[in-house]
Amino acid sequence: MQILPGLNTAIAKTVRNVRMKSGLSQEQFADFAGLSRVYIAQLETGERGASLNALILIARSVRMxxxxxxxLIEEELKNFSR
Incomplete structure (x- = not known):
């Protein structure tokens, strides 16, 4: 399976921005989303990609x-390709 260039970077920046705007620590953010803090940290560094399930849990944790x-990820991805 082909992975879009810059996708993990776009996810990383977007997830971190959403978390920072919500004023939550990685631990709090992970707890609200029902995910581990390590997973959130890996997403925010681009070390790991995200499943659709994880993205929806993240979105719901901040009422999106x-x-x-x-x-938002797609907009960031456009910035990456410029």
């Missing part, structure tokens, strides 16, 4: 829809 979060 999954589609809103994906739109």
């Amino acid at each position: 829809t999954g589609s809103e979060l994906v739109m």
Whole structure:
């Protein structure tokens, strides 16, 4: 399977921005999303990609829809390709 260039970077920046805007630590953010802090840290560094399930859990933890979060990731991905 092909992975889009810059996708993990776009996910990393977006997830970190969403978390920072919410004023949550990685631990708090992970708890609200039902994910581990290590997983959130790996997402935020681009070390790991995210499943759709994880993205929706992340979005819901900050009262966003999954589609809103994906739109933010897509916008960041556009910035990466410029």
